[in-house]
Amino acid sequence: MTEYTVRQINRAKALSRRMYKLPNGERIYLRFPKYQRIEHQTLILSFFTLSFSGLVQRYSHLKIANYIINQLLGGINNVQFIHHVAASIFIAQSIYHFAKIIRMLLIDQELGYMWPTKKDFLDIWGIFLYNIGKKDAKPLFDRFTVEEKLEYWALIWVNIIMIITGLIQGFPVFFTKFFSREILPISKAIHSWEAVLAVLVVLIWHTYHVLVKEKNNSIFTGYLTENQMKENHPLELIRILEAIAFMKEISKIP
Template identity: 35%
Template sequence: MMFTSFIVLTITGLPIKFEQSGISQRVVSLFGGFDTMFAVHLAAAAVMLLASAYHLIYLVIDPLVNKKLSLAILPNGKDFVDVVQDIQYLLGLRKDPPKFDRYSYKEKFDYWAVFWGMAIMGGSGLMMWFPQFFTQYMPRWIIDSSRYAHTDEAILAISAIFIWHFFNSHFSPRFFPMNHVWYKGTITREEMKEDHPLELERHDRKNETYVEDTNKGE
């Protein structure tokens, strides 16, 4: 829901921002006119908002159901060290890349950027969608400013996704033409050893402890 709606919003949103472009006019004609394209844009926006709401609900319910709360996605001091070490490695100043745990700093950046983006994009989009409602609670200049916040954040999000995210997740020589984890939901032991060695080491230690305890029980 998230990645599909994002692509649709990109295709239908850029022609609105760059309405004078010849390419934008051709895109509008493919939808049969501006009104149809804008309706598709709003529908995709609704899907993205629903996906975000679903995820927030999941974050609350899952720990309650499974009685387990994971904080692995939260940024920590090691992430900042990993950034420096990764840059050193890419510049040839370090022999080995940093070892990542369950999530690398790149994955955490991708994840939390969505929260920032949804707050800006979703909030400003709703203000433009329902101005009569929001003008009851905030001054008009905030509503007027929402268009600039919406379009500028859109360009930032599109650039981040199609440059940063797509390379790290799909276009990198290690994954090209794509990283299959997005639809399989699993990675191989070799991939885990390469991308998340600290988590793999932790799992191996747990398995060894489990085997030892089982043997003792026998």
């Protein structure tokens, strides 16, 4: 008889709990637990507010932006106040997210599924070959597809850059004590350009993948259907099913 560690059993237990049976017999799979959904909803709010209140400042020479600033929001000082409040939320949730990653790595001793791997580079090429008809089968994905990983890491990058350059602009006197030489105009330029990049990526890449190519609303409902799992996350589906089988097996052990 094989011996299982507590860790193995706990992991399998957690995985097996991801599958739910609906009353009509359909099986759905938990993709995002509640805390992740709340995190994302907060991000929608802070990201949208930041982009909006930031871009109207970047493009304030346009009539429409000027109208928004002066007529709708009551002046530039209000716009900046909104931007700073949203930025505080954004920073707070970034700290929360990094704390979660550290907890996962150090306490749970797990790597998670978001790290870039060699397979990702092969996958993105594989998808492209499949899409142009040079390959018959699509690469199989685990919990996160390469497209999702790309976007996640892009957001992490944007997040770090925006927070650093934003803080420098918010506290210029403090930061110039340590850094000299154009730090303010550089921060402003990067902050401004990076904002455009981030908004465009979210608008194009994210909108296409969760709204256009398929309606994936698991970030709001928390669940994916079995078909969606088979299509996008077959390796994860296998792991879940294996865990269920495993749990059944060990439940037989007296």
